[in-house]
Amino acid sequence: MQARLLLEDGTLFTGTGFGAEGETTGEVVFNTGITGYQEVLSDPSYCGQIVTMTYPLIGNYGITRDDFESIAPYVNGFVVRRHENVPSNWRAQYSVDALLKEYGIVGISEIDTRMLTRLIRQHGTMKGILTTSNQSVAELQERLSVSKLAINQVAHVSTKHTYSSPGSKERIVLVDYGAKSGILRELTARGCDVVVVSHDATADEIRSLHPDGIQLSNGPGDPKDVPQAxxxxxxxxxxxxxxxxxxxxxxxxxxxxxDTEKLKFGHRGGNHPVKDLATNRCYITSQNHGFTVNEESVANTDLEVTHINNNDKTIEGLKHKKYPAFTVQYHPEAAPGPYDNSYLFDQFLQMIADHKLQHPAKPRQAELAAAVKGAR
Structure with a gap:
């Protein structure tokens, strides 16, 4: 089965199709990970994108139920140099080809992914159309020109219903903007009582859950497309x-x-060096994002930059100068790795413990008594 990938600059790649037959459009991006293609396919942050893997052989260890980061893949298309249809791994349950067929995702192999990656690095991410049809290039160009990139990805991937993962320790409200399963695993492994809420949960709805802390998850797209969050x-x-x-x-x-701004081609992979400004230590991180916080815009806020990317010096971490709050641009839950940064979840729980000491909660009986008195 022949497949073609046409970029908005007119570049055409012709290769072999795998996965589903059909046609799809999306933003063409690349991931530099050597392993972890299953986690990439199932990462909700890739919603709406056609993902290119720079490592030349994909699928050699297959697909297993244990390595999904969401219930279903959200990528719009998958581009590889070569895919292996007969995996060799005792954990493998089926192939990448079978996974893509199951979820209707078009794939293309046997193209020069190195050339494609160089084009994206030089010109930035571009719209693309991936098809197994026999339409003419002119028809594909016309269809691509009128297509629009999605702007509602968070609403598409976020949970529609509140659910919990019970634990005996701190209650964490995880706001799901497209959360990877790894975040929930890290919190539950530490005994947290996790309640997952939708991206559009209101402040009062979150307050009603009586959280000890709030976890803001990863997710796809432009952050400015989620004003309610x-x-x-x-x-x-x-x-x-x-x-x-x-x-x-x-x-x-x-x-x-x-303020935030779009990067030329984003950071996607498991080998991005990040410097902790407090210790001067460098961590290797897992990343997947196309936007970044504008450095100049931080100057007039109550935010302090805590981490920077050692490749391009973009902001990788922030903390609030007055309130107990910190954030990182990279993925401490990793999946597939590296796991150098999982300590940040411990740091979060320590922050919660310190906050409780400084702001002890009123006894529940006092709250109930006040409520009864007010009702009278």
Whole structure:
């Protein structure tokens, strides 16, 4: 089965199709991970995108139920140099080809992914159309020119219903903007009582859950496309300790008065060096984002930059100067790795403990008595 990938600059790649037959459009991006293609496919932050893997062999260890980061894949298309249809791994349950077929995702292999990556690095991310049809190039160009990139990805990937993962320790409200399963795993592994709420949960709805802390998750797209989340964060800031990851980091920055901007081709992969400005230590991080917090915009806010990217010096971490809140642009839950930064979840829980010591809660009996008195 022949497949073609046409970019908005007119570049055409012709290769072999795998996965589903059909046609799809989206923003063409690349990921530099050597492993972790299943986690990439199932990361909600890739919603609406056609993902190119720079590593030349994909699928050699197959797909297993244990490595999904969401219930279903959200990528619009998948581009590889070569895909292996007969995986060799005792954990493998089926192939990448079978996964893409199951969820109707078009894939293309046997193209020069190195050339494609160089084009994206030189010109920035571009719209693309991936198809297994026999339409002419002119027809594909016309269809691509009228297509629009999605702006409602968060609403598409976020949970529609509140649900819980019970624990015996701190209650964490995880606001789901497209949360990877790894965040929930890290919190539950520490005994947290986690309640997951939708991206559009109001401040009062979150307050009613009586959280000890609030976790702002990762997610897809432009943070400015989620204005209600920015409003909710600004209302809750200072009331509860907060920890933001990726899109949560960007939304937190906007809520504090900073600004965000789009990167030329983003950071996507598991080998991005990040410097902790407090210790001068460098961490290797997992990343997946196309936007960043504008450095100049932080100057007139109550935010302090805590981490920077050692490749391009963009902001990778922030903390609030007055309130118990910090965020990082990268993924401490990793999945597939590296796991150098999982300590940040411990730092979050320590922040919650410190906040409780400084702001002890009123006895529940006193609250009930006050409520009864008010009712009279």
């Amino acid at each position: 920015i409003q909710t964060i600004s209302e809750l800031l200072g009331e509860y300790p907060m920890f933001g990851i990726c899109l949560g980091h960007q939304l937190f920055a906007l809520a504090c008065g900073a």
